[in-house]
Amino acid sequence: xxxxxxxxxxxxxxxxxxxxxxxxxxxxxxxxxxxxxxxxxxxxxxxxxxxxxxxxxxxxxxxxxxxxxxxxxxxxxxxxxxxxxxxxxxxxxxxxxxxxxxxxxxxxxxxxxxxxxxxxxxxxxxxxxxxxxxxxxxxxxxxxxxxxxxxxxxxxxxxxxxxxxxxxxxxxxxxxxxxxxxxxxxxxxxxx
Amino acid sequence: xxxxxxxxxxxxxxxxxxxxxxxxxxxxxxxxxxxxxxxxxxxxxxxxxxxxxxxxxxxxxxxxxxxxxxxxxxxxxxxxxxxxxxxxxxxxxxxxxxxxxxxxxxxxxxxxxxxxxxxxxxxxxxxxxxxxxxxxxxxxxxxxxxxxxxxxxxxxxxxxxxxxxxxxxxxxxxxxxxxxxxxxxxxxxxxx
DNA sequence: TATTTTAACTAATGCGATTAGTTTTTGTCA
DNA sequence: TGACAAAAACTAATCGCATTAGTTAAAATA
Numbered sequence: 001x002x003x004x005x006x007x008x009x010x011x012x013x014x015x016x017x018x019x020x021x022x023x024x025x026x027x028x029x030x031x032x033x034x035x036x037x038x039x040x041x042x043x044x045x046x047x048x049x050x051x052x053x054x055x056x057x058x059x060x061x062x063x064x065x066x067x068x069x070x071x072x073x074x075x076x077x078x079x080x081x082x083x084x085x086x087x088x089x090x091x092x093x094x095x096x097x098x099x100x101x102x103x104x105x106x107x108x109x110x111x112x113x114x115x116x117x118x119x120x121x122x123x124x125x126x127x128x129x130x131x132x133x134x135x136x137x138x139x140x141x142x143x144x145x146x147x148x149x150x151x152x153x154x155x156x157x158x159x160x161x162x163x164x165x166x167x168x169x170x171x172x173x174x175x176x177x178x179x180x181x182x183x184x185x186x187x188x189x190x191x192x
Numbered sequence: 193x194x195x196x197x198x199x200x201x202x203x204x205x206x207x208x209x210x211x212x213x214x215x216x217x218x219x220x221x222x223x224x225x226x227x228x229x230x231x232x233x234x235x236x237x238x239x240x241x242x243x244x245x246x247x248x249x250x251x252x253x254x255x256x257x258x259x260x261x262x263x264x265x266x267x268x269x270x271x272x273x274x275x276x277x278x279x280x281x282x283x284x285x286x287x288x289x290x291x292x293x294x295x296x297x298x299x300x301x302x303x304x305x306x307x308x309x310x311x312x313x314x315x316x317x318x319x320x321x322x323x324x325x326x327x328x329x330x331x332x333x334x335x336x337x338x339x340x341x342x343x344x345x346x347x348x349x350x351x352x353x354x355x356x357x358x359x360x361x362x363x364x365x366x367x368x369x370x371x372x373x374x375x376x377x378x379x380x381x382x383x384x
Numbered sequence: 385t386a387t388t389t390t391a392a393c394t395a396a397t398g399c400g401a402t403t404a405g406t407t408t409t410t411g412t413c414a
Numbered sequence: 415t416g417a418c419a420a421a422a423a424c425t426a427a428t429c430g431c432a433t434t435a436g437t438t439a440a441a442a443t444a
Contacts, residue, residue: 182373242433
């Protein structure tokens, strides 16, 4: 009955690793508990439920993504900054498929905490697109455009939905250019 | 012990309705069996497992989407046809959130049967983009672009990930125009 | 009409999340 | 230092679910 020194952070981090290895849907409290050499009910001293743990996983992921994306735009501006953020997000999502799934599904938990996890990220996006003379309302729309595409594309990649693996990177490259060119085009034609 | 007259199709259709109402993750064999006034093990005379049922749900969804999208492009061509398909897909995905989830997740079951469910759809997409003078290889990339965006955006909408519901439609409208303009732009600059 | 097949049934297993109640460790305060 | 309170582990038990095995009755077929 020696204490292991668990706490929520440790559990979330281990769960993140397991989710990435085995898939989010395949992790159980039993599996996590075994990792720590502990009985599964013991985890309830640190978490409220499996759903609670998955929500923590979601927040953990968004915080990591935020950090990664903010780093990616240091010293870059305009369309290049947007491009860099797309690549950084894609890299995180495909490197961390389990955590990414939690980020995806648990959008439904959107609340104050979630909001805070991505506050800076939104701030930076507004700044970047602001320098491109895109009005605020349009920026809100375009963030959704990128988010939809990036989450969707990464999800398809992670689930092996694309037959030919060789060209997945090329498809992503082209997709990003299409999005950026589309924004430029609408801007030029003053449709934005 | 009167027979109810179940078969796989009936079960799949009922499961589709339940999934749309309650969410894919919340349907159980018990719930489906109750709907038919039958014990849950009885379902095993018609399906192999819950996973098998979800796979059927995925195929069912893709077939419905195919039909809907093919209808949407009757009498329309070029970029207008692409636009029409985007809207048709989005409508199906948001009208049928449960089935759409099955379509999404069960990409991993990609096999001959799945392939057949969307064969015509791909054919039509190639035809449409072919008339826009887009080379075949690029068409393959662009289908992925659209698929990523459409599935991702619909997923975010279905999960309530966007705060302000009022402007969700506007964001979609703009997103589609960005994509179409992006393709046009790259084409004009001969980058495709 | 007899027989085979099919589709329902009941009973049972096993797994996972979760809860309740118990014991032991650890940290705190007199 | 020693009692005590809090925290973290434990065991035992419940409940709901998917799934399997074996049984019975209805339908289809010969």
